[in-house]
Amino acid sequence: MNLPESFRIALRALAANKARSLLTMLGVIIGVAAVILLVGIGTGVQDEVTGSLEGLGSNLLFVVPGQYEGGMGGGGAPPGRRFTLDDAETIARRVEGASAVVPVLQAGAAIKAGNRSMRVVVAAGNEQGTEVFTSDLAGGRHYRRGEVQAASRVVALGDRVARELFPNQDPLGKQVTLNGQRFTVIGYYQSLGGGLGGDQDSQVYIPITTAQRLFNLNYVSTIVVKATDADEIEVVRRDIRRALLPSFGDEFTVFSQEQTLGILSDLLGTLTYMLAGIAGISLLVGGIGIMNIMLVSVSERTREIGIRKAVGARTYDILSQFVIEAVALSVLGGVFGIVLGWGGAELIAQTTPVPTNVTPWAVAMSFLFAFAVGVFFGVYPAWKASQLDPIVALRYE
Amino acid sequence: MGDTGLARVVLETRDVSKCYYLDGVEVNALRSVDLEIRQGEMVAIMGPSGSGKSTLMHIVGLLDRPSSGEVILEGQDVSSLAPNELASLRNRHIGFVFQAFNLLSRTSALANVELPLVYGGVGGSERARRAREALERVGLANRLGHFSSQLSGGQQQRVAIARALVNDPSIVLADEPTGNLDSRSGIEVMAVLQELNEQGITVILVTHDDRVARHAERAVHMFDGRVREDGPVADRIMAADEMASLPPEGATG
Numbered sequence: 001m002n003l004p005e006s007f008r009i010a011l012r013a014l015a016a017n018k019a020r021s022l023l024t025m026l027g028v029i030i031g032v033a034a035v036i037l038l039v040g041i042g043t044g045v046q047d048e049v050t051g052s053l054e055g056l057g058s059n060l061l062f063v064v065p066g067q068y069e070g071g072m073g074g075g076g077a078p079p080g081r082r083f084t085l086d087d088a089e090t091i092a093r094r095v096e097g098a099s100a101v102v103p104v105l106q107a108g109a110a111i112k113a114g115n116r117s118m119r120v121v122v123a124a125g126n127e128q129g130t131e132v133f134t135s136d137l138a139g140g141r142h143y144r145r146g147e148v149q150a151a152s153r154v155v156a157l158g159d160r161v162a163r164e165l166f167p168n169q170d171p172l173g174k175q176v177t178l179n180g181q182r183f184t185v186i187g188y189y190q191s192l193g194g195g196l197g198g199d200q201d202s203q204v205y206i207p208i209t210t211a212q213r214l215f216n217l218n219y220v221s222t223i224v225v226k227a228t229d230a231d232e233i234e235v236v237r238r239d240i241r242r243a244l245l246p247s248f249g250d251e252f253t254v255f256s257q258e259q260t261l262g263i264l265s266d267l268l269g270t271l272t273y274m275l276a277g278i279a280g281i282s283l284l285v286g287g288i289g290i291m292n293i294m295l296v297s298v299s300e301r302t303r304e305i306g307i308r309k310a311v312g313a314r315t316y317d318i319l320s321q322f323v324i325e326a327v328a329l330s331v332l333g334g335v336f337g338i339v340l341g342w343g344g345a346e347l348i349a350q351t352t353p354v355p356t357n358v359t360p361w362a363v364a365m366s367f368l369f370a371f372a373v374g375v376f377f378g379v380y381p382a383w384k385a386s387q388l389d390p391i392v393a394l395r396y397e
Numbered sequence: 398m399g400d401t402g403l404a405r406v407v408l409e410t411r412d413v414s415k416c417y418y419l420d421g422v423e424v425n426a427l428r429s430v431d432l433e434i435r436q437g438e439m440v441a442i443m444g445p446s447g448s449g450k451s452t453l454m455h456i457v458g459l460l461d462r463p464s465s466g467e468v469i470l471e472g473q474d475v476s477s478l479a480p481n482e483l484a485s486l487r488n489r490h491i492g493f494v495f496q497a498f499n500l501l502s503r504t505s506a507l508a509n510v511e512l513p514l515v516y517g518g519v520g521g522s523e524r525a526r527r528a529r530e531a532l533e534r535v536g537l538a539n540r541l542g543h544f545s546s547q548l549s550g551g552q553q554q555r556v557a558i559a560r561a562l563v564n565d566p567s568i569v570l571a572d573e574p575t576g577n578l579d580s581r582s583g584i585e586v587m588a589v590l591q592e593l594n595e596q597g598i599t600v601i602l603v604t605h606d607d608r609v610a611r612h613a614e615r616a617v618h619m620f621d622g623r624v625r626e627d628g629p630v631a632d633r634i635m636a637a638d639e640m641a642s643l644p645p646e647g648a649t650g
Contacts, residue, residue: 005515005520009515016503304502306499307499307500307512308516309484310493310499311487311488311493311512311513311516311560312485312516312564314481314484315480315481315484317516390460391455394495394499
């Protein structure tokens with residue numbers, strides 16, 4: 001018997017039990033849809049993060065205290081000593097190829113204007129901060145050198161913060177309070193758009209000196225160094241090492257943009273695989289559902305198998321008939337699942353800030369996986385069917 | 398076809414024994430059975446339950462293999478072939494008619510009859526044409542698309558006979574073909590089998606019912622796994638005559 005014939009028999013059997021076939025497929029449909037959707041979200045987020053990091057330019061170096069090797073924070077010991085503003089000064093003074101040195105501090109705070117308030121992330125830098133942050137001003141100005149030196153209580157608002165606190169108003173010159181202290185709004189930024197940029201829209205920017213007082217800290221979390229020339233980045237890195245060596249020894253790490261990107265990309269990639277793995281488990285459960293139903297089907301159709309064998313079906317004919325039936329279930333479920341998952345990913349991308357990206361690779365992988373699940377879980381019931389003794393099968397009630 | 402002496406031997410068992418274990422107890426279902434079936438014969442294999450007639454039918458129908466002895470089909474020893482080889486031989490040489498009809502449910506009469514052709518590798522229009530012809534031979538040309546559930550018992554058994562015929566088998570093996578039928582349908586089915594035999598098809602009838610067996614021209618009596626008696630049927634019943642003597646169908650109520 002040829003393959004198309006097996007296909008016809010299998011499809012006819014599935015059509016004879018429509019409700020059951022559909023319910024069996026549901027496991028695979030949900031599994032495949034979950035794989036497509038979650039991998040789509042993972043890939044989308046990865047693209048967005050690496051994209052926005054790349055937007056920062058490739059001539060940035062990030063200096064953090066403590067030793068980090070390959071992974072992000074992997075086996076790193078807790079930093080023995082943190083950086084201070086003086087360390088940033090040292091770098092600025094001693095590293096020639098640095099066009100900007102920005103000590104950075106980030107912390108959460110409550111912002112209030114009138115009776116409106118929200119939680120924001122305070123990002124603090126010095127007057128050169130504009131060199132390393134991507135935000136564009138929508139109005140007003142960034143803080144100046146003098147304000148950094150004087151630790152003035154001036155603030156520039158991210159887009160979302162400005163719109164929440166001052167709906168339909170110009171926030172310039174208005175007063176806000178950050179953790180109870182009064183600040184004057186001197187500028188606000190353009191929106192960085194949806195997705196993860198939404199996070200930056202919820203930030204406010206104040207001078208680093210002001211931030212240290214506000215949070216009562218004497219250190220900075222990171223020092224960002226911008227090299228004059230992207231080609232000189234290794235020279236700058238070496239110079240930074242040399243500048244910090246006397247006071248820190250080896251207890252600091254300089255990440256380049258590329259490294260940060262690589263680490264983040266690795267991390268997000270791992271997350272994506274993890275999501276795919278979790279979704280894959282549901283696909284596996286769907287496969288077990290198929291096996292279950294196929295076993296029921298085989299024992300229900302024992303007599304049919306006996307008849308087929310009596311009139312000349314060989315082991316292979318019965319085996320292929322039932323395997324094809326299982327594979328048809330999983331493949332059909334796979335197709336529905338792809339449609340559902342893809343549609344869901346599009347819907348999420350359009351209605352939420354979460355970016356999604358359904359790659360052909362993910363589609364192909366989940367389809368092949370569904371196919372493999374069908375074969376894997378179909379073979380055992382089919383083998384059982386093919387081994388039935390025709391005499392026994394014909395007598396089966 | 399009555400002159401069996403001249404016809405070729407289609408199937409022969411030589412010293413065939415079958416022994417199997419049922420719950421650890423050895424059962425000698427067949428003991429040294431020698432049997433010759435000739436081309437065009439209509440043979441009844443008879444015997445009470447436990448006589449070994451079912452086992453003999455399974456071996457003659459190539460559904461089972463003997464423990465010892467030889468089964469010669471069309472000159473070939475088939476007693477030690479593998480299950481898949483037996484399946485191919487069944488497909489080409491044996492047509493089965495069962496007591497319980499054994500048609501595929503939710504499947505049209507035509508598709509049921511096509512089944513042996515499907516496994517015989519006959520495809521396309523040739524398959525449909527041969528299936529249609531077989532159904533015409535059993536008088537069901539107007540029931541091609543009916544599902545088995547839409548047919549009466551007698552009609553279902555005729556579909557089964559058409560299925561048995563469709564591959565031009567060497568032997569049609571009918572196991573209690575009237576067992577699940579009322580007497581009128583039973584007579585109809587026997588009439589079809591006798592008519593096919595007239596046309597030259599070899600028919601083996603397996604039954605415990607003496608009256609059914611008398612429709613054959615030769616009867617083999619089995620007892621305790623042995624052939625006790627093998628000879629021509631003295632007073633053969635012709636189903637066509639029976640049909641004529643039946644009251645018209647409408648009157649049976």
